[in-house]
Amino acid sequence: PVSRKTTYDNWLPSVLLKYEPMDNMVLRASFTTTLARPKFRQMVPGDRVNLHDEEYTMGNPDLRNTVSNNYDLMFEYYFRSIGLVSAGVYYKQISDFIVDAMVEDQVIAGTEFKELYKAVNAGDANLFGVEVSFQRDLGFISPALKNFGVYTNYTYNHSKVTRLTDPIFAGRNADDIQLPGTPEHTVNASLYFEKAGLNIRLSYNFASDFIDEMGESAFYDRYYDKVNYMDANASYTFGKKIKTTFYAEANNLLNQPLRYYQGTKDRTMQAEYYGVKVNAGVKINF
8 A cells, every 4th residue: 555645835825907998998917926726646656567568557646736927918808799809919928837757768676667657747838829709690781681790719829847846857848838728729619599598509629739748869759740620519498387408419410530750740640530420319407
């Protein structure tokens, strides 16, 4: 049996400012300090051994919280009809970010393993981002479109690792690494129709590739490849005392695979195709 105990304190100050220069317009500015805790599976003080694939996964109960100082500016305008437009910029100073690390060819307790996996506090990073969004019904174009609406959101992230602190990455240059787990571009869009209990929605989501796991050199970095998802769903609800809803949904219409690659896009590590998933049914509330 193995047990570990860890205690920590975090000081999380914040300053939030809000200004309304005119009706339906809001300007916001803030400074906040936030933290992200390690995943439970990363902190378990035990190891997992896969002799068939010669893989060793080591728990790390010494992981520290990731702490971020955040600076945000946001503009919001609310339409008289349903909807809003917003734009914002943000900057984050991140310390002790956590990443799953992979080390080649390790001997543990007399057994040689091809790959050792361990979550570590890799170092520090900065992130600058821009986010814009728009949501509104389309009645302002034509009265015939008043039941149609659109929602769209775009986020751009520019991240840079400023310092590597774990010995695993001693031979790497921090200047060449983006913050793991952070796609550079993210897009969400949805077109919907709503009228008298009938709801129909078509949604699209995109995220560019990003580092998912780091190795001793860039050659061994694992990337989660870019994704394009499209989903459709519809429902119809009627009744007052007894509400009945018929619904149907279709997910992953573009048959987007789950794909990882090593270092460069032409080195596929893993690819899984799940096809289109369709679900339909009825709900009764009384």
